[in-house]
Amino acid sequence: MTKFDTPAYQAEKDFKNDPVLKNQIENAWSNYVKYCTINSQMGNPWSSSYDHPRSWYYNPLVTPAEPVKNNTVPIQWGAFPNRINHYFTNLFVEKFGKTDAPDKLHELADIGPDAFSKKYNITLVVSKNPCDPGNTETKPFGPSGPRGWQDEYCEWAVTRDASGDIIAVDFTHENPEYWFHMWKVSPDMVVSLYQEILNNPNVKKEDLYLLDEKGNYVIVRETGLPAYNPINKWNSGPSATAGGGGAVHLTSPPNSLGAEIYLGAAATILRVNSKGKVITDANELICAAQYGQIYRNSDPRIGQNVNSLVYNKKLKISLTNPIALYGQQPDFTQFKMPDSAKGYKIEDCYKVIRGSETNQGTTFYPFNMILHSRFEAPAGAKFKLSDIMVKGSKIKWGSQIADVFKVQLAGTGIPGGGDQPQQYPAVGDPAVTLPSVQYVLDNNLLQASLYNKLNTFSNLTSCITQVEAGTITSGIAILASDANKGTGFDFGPGISVSVTDFQDLGNDNQLFIVDINVHSAALLGEKPLALFNKTTDPKYTIAGVLEVVAPGSLPKLDVVPNHNLLSDQQVSQVQKMLK
Structure with missing residues (x-):
């Protein structure tokens, strides 16, 4: 197969x-x-x-x-x-x-x-x-x-x-994940199928768009188009x-x-x-x-x-x-x-x-x-x-x-x-409890999803987060459990992570806002992620959270990366979905 x-x-x-x-x-x-x-x-x-x-x-x-x-x-x-x-x-x-x-x-x-x-x-x-x-x-x-x-x-x-x-x-x-992927490929097809x-x-x-707390469309960095709201x-x-x-x-x-x-x-x-x-x-x-x-x-x-x-x-x-x-x-x-x-x-x-x-x-x-x-x-x-x-x-x-x-x-x-x-x-x-990855996605998408109570009312997303080789991508949220402010991130060779902000969410959950720096010579494709609190900890990876794509593959957007930490309401949603 x-x-x-x-x-x-x-x-x-x-x-x-x-x-x-x-x-x-x-x-x-x-x-x-x-x-x-x-x-x-x-x-x-x-x-x-x-x-x-x-x-x-x-x-x-x-x-x-x-x-x-x-x-x-x-x-x-x-x-x-x-x-x-x-x-x-x-x-x-x-x-x-x-x-x-x-x-x-x-x-x-x-x-x-x-x-x-x-x-x-x-x-x-x-x-x-x-x-x-x-x-x-x-x-x-x-x-x-x-x-x-x-x-x-x-x-x-x-x-x-x-x-x-x-x-x-x-x-x-029909599972929601197929519709997330179909939306990323063709929102027009999704609308046509809804009508049918x-x-x-x-x-x-526009009825299917995910909105943030201000009522604005949440733009997906990888497509330049509004995100999908499954509910x-x-x-x-x-x-x-x-x-x-x-x-x-x-x-x-x-x-x-x-x-x-x-x-x-x-x-x-x-x-x-x-x-x-x-x-x-x-x-x-x-x-x-x-x-x-x-x-x-x-x-x-x-x-x-x-x-x-x-x-x-x-x-x-x-x-x-x-x-x-x-x-x-x-x-x-x-x-x-x-x-x-x-x-x-x-x-x-x-x-x-x-x-x-x-x-x-x-x-x-x-x-x-x-x-x-x-x-x-x-x-x-x-x-x-x-x-x-x-x-x-x-x-x-x-x-x-x-x-x-x-x-x-x-x-x-x-x-x-x-x-x-x-x-x-x-x-x-x-x-010994090891730090684990829950989500890796753009912070604006995470925050809007939590505002809309996705993943306690429905599913948050299933599409892999993409970054271009030879670039630094800012405003990426890594939602983790059992980590700490000094936790390390290992995406493999050619990728480094800089933490720009950290938030302890309670109940052993943490939020990292990071910049992901991909070397121009990094191999393209999916990159599994391992977290570690100590360099001597075993590194168990989670697959399907990040993909390195070729330079020029993603649209050039005039959007300021979201570095905001979570509100009390959003923290409450994290605790509900990860309890």
């Missing part, structure tokens, strides 16, 4: 009329997935014990492995947010009664905890540390964000008519109207492709309990390995399935190309059409908007590769979506449909070659 393909080979469709842009995004995307893979293999040697290395997760760009039916396993889970069922079923039976409780669970999944709490004057809290049964502390139900609670790699937006009846539901499984997906010509390019007015919240809202791609912080790959790699380490017995329970594995959220459908299922392949079949694992989250066809037998349907079938109300029902690639991938789907009555039909019954009840909430389909990824295994899988105790605190 020479590259990672875009999800469901979507770039071939998105850029079918522009081979130059198609090549750009396919290369950028493959590099991004490669860096995610390398970092996921690394694990966390900085602030955790027994989480490095993850040698039973292989990189298919390095290790030959062709996905075929007998070595590739589909991993599926329910699209409805299981943490809602786990935490609130008994509470809702007590408050609303056994008959009405299921309806209220579906309503919560549609409108979210803030709106639900306000409507019913109820406080929705969950265990602060569900892995510790003895800990009685609680926290608000989350994750935060416009659709944060829809955390099974499936988010949806409901369209209603003037009477409040549902006329359409859009489901998306939402069937709404009112979407304007813009057209991709925000659980409802869609002609004037805003909609579900184009995933926004909930846990619903990222990087998190999926990291989880898959973490699950290849076998965990043993205090008695030396290998842990096989899905939720126990999560608590021991700290690779996801207990009681979700997705994280426990992914982790347990991957771990089982390593433990029972002695297979090394990688997620199957093209790596993505894919919706599966609903169970159409769970629907009943109204009498007014007059010959229409439920299948006539279902349409795949992005992705495909079958694999369009040249290598094996099991089942459906659906990135975006829509339920709505056909044009001219004499019935609404809300007239259809699912599982015995009329469709009142989009989550009722989420109840009857699954989300999937796949893993491809190769023989372990006679080696024995790693067996480690539960993740713990290391003897």
Whole structure:
């Protein structure tokens, strides 16, 4: 394998009329997935014990492995947010009664905890540390964000008519990282796709711009164009109207492709309990390995399935190309059409908007590769979506449909070659904590992202920071953990870093504002970064944070680099996203 393909080979469709842009995004995307893979293999040697290395997760760009039916396993889970069922079923039976409780669970999944709490004057809290049964502390139900609670790699937006009846539901499984990369290649294509997906010509390019606290567009140094806001007015919240809202791609912080790959790699380490017995329970594995959220459908299922392949079949694992989250066809037998349907079938109300029902690639991938789907009555039909019954009840909430389909990824295994899988105790605190890199990006982009609460409401960015050979680039922010004012930076030969300002953010987080000086003879390409508090510390690198490009590759901008430190509000956001 020479590259990672875009999800469901979507770039071939998105850029079918522009081979130059198609090549750009396919290369950028493959590099991004490669860096995610390398970092996921690394694990966390900085602030955790027994989480490095993850040698039973292989990189298919390095290790030959062709996905075929007998070595590739589909991993599926329910699209409805299981943490809602786990935490609130008994509470809702007590408050609303056994008959009405299921309806209220579906309503919560549609409108979210803030709106639900306000409507019913109820406080929705969950265990602060569900892995510790003895800990009685609680926290608000989350994750935060416009659709944060829809955390099974499936988010949806409901369209209603003037009477409040549902006329359409859009489901998306598409990761935000692909849209960040597509925006960097062609904002015009992104706008065109928004209009097409939402069937709404009112979407304007400026609607998608990231704004700073003064309401100004944040300019990306590498392109000279405004930055992308993943929770813009057209991709925000659980409802869609002609004037805003909609579900184009995933926004909930846990619903990222990087998190999926990291989880898959973490699950290849076998965990043993205090008695030396290998842990096989899905939720126990999560608590021991700290690779996801207990009681979700997705994280426990992914982790347990991957771990089982390593433990029972002695297979090394990688997620199957093209790596993505894919919706599966609903169970159409769970629907009943109204009498007014007059010959229409439920299948006539279902349409795949992005992705495909079958694999369009040249290598094996099991089942459906659906990135975006829509339920709505056909044009001219004499019935609404809300007239259809699912599982015995009329469709009142989009989550009722989420109840009857699954989300999937796949893993491809190769023989372990006679080696024995790693067996480690539960993740713990290391003897010595090393400084680690969280983000490397222009300070103006970091500050605007924090102002907009990205990465607590959504994802911050996934595009690599670029600098030209033979230049000094100022105003670069390096967000770190467990560092100090004297921490060193190692990007490799030909690159030096000068710290122009430092800010202790509390909770063991730090901000460095730096100048990056690249020698004219420095080799072009990606430069991994290692931090060190002592020169004798081991230098573990993180990949995909900086790329050196040829002189003249980037636009010449008349923009003053941002050297400002973070405000109290921005510091608070850092603490929330890195806690």
